[in-house]
Amino acid sequence: MRTSHCAYQVAWTINPHMKVGAVSWSRARAQHRLFRRALRAAGAQLLELPFVHGAYDCVFAKDNAVLLEQEGQKRALLASPVFRERRQEQHARARVLDRLGFDIFSPPPAHFEGGDLVVLPGAHGALLGHGQRSSRHAAVMLEIFLGAPVTPLELKDPHLYHLDTALHVLSDGTALVCREAFTPAALRTLERTEGIHQVLSVPREEALGFGLNLVEVGHTVFVGGPAPWVELLLHAQGRRPVTLPLDQFHLAGGSAACLVSQLHPARQAVRERARPGGVRPEMLDARLGAGPLG
Structure with a gap:
């Protein structure tokens, strides 16, 4: 049965930021609506996923899948989360993405979560974070899916x-990084990765406040x-x-970049998208609750 309790909340602890019961539903809903309006005003196209x-x-x-568009065909590589609390949403997400016209690719055999992948400018490569949630062994399947090299960090x-x-x-290839x-x-690998033009340091305290969990739309960058x-x-x-203000999502361990999943163009499509008047960036975001709650 779907009730008012079937909505975004902190109901378990799977990262150090989470405290059960910490979220205010009304504040979270207001913040999410403001974020969606701001993304659209900046030029992003949003497609809503059900709760x-x-x-x-x-x-x-962002954590559910990597999304790619190649020659007009949309593709989704499903994630393989570490915690069962995140695994339980994957079948529902796969069904919805299939209905939206995505070709669905099975998850890597090694653990992988979407928050650990950063696609580099021009889609000529990607970075994979590992050691906490994702395995470096997921890089092999990600390289096949993206058609580009993946550098584990x-x-x-x-x-x-x-x-x-x-x-x-x-x-432009500038990396904003919390070195700690x-x-x-x-860090040595990052500094010599092709596509990274410079590395600028950000204090750990700002990273802990999700100051690097950013969404870039044109020249606008949303900070949560x-x-x-x-x-x-x-x-x-x-x-x-x-x-x-996205502090209600910080209480669950996420912010701006976590709340949307960008549809990345494949390498051969990047030039077309970059032309003046080209396609606006496409992103998927999720409802905060079931039924009328979202």
């Missing part, structure tokens, strides 16, 4: 458990809470940071 009954973390749409901070909480790569989140070897150093760096790179 999955009993899977309260399904609002973090080892994460070492349990509070920055997904790559998109510790790093953001701007469309990575092993020394991973106060992050003055990140905003300063974004201004210096010619971006327009827009800070939105």
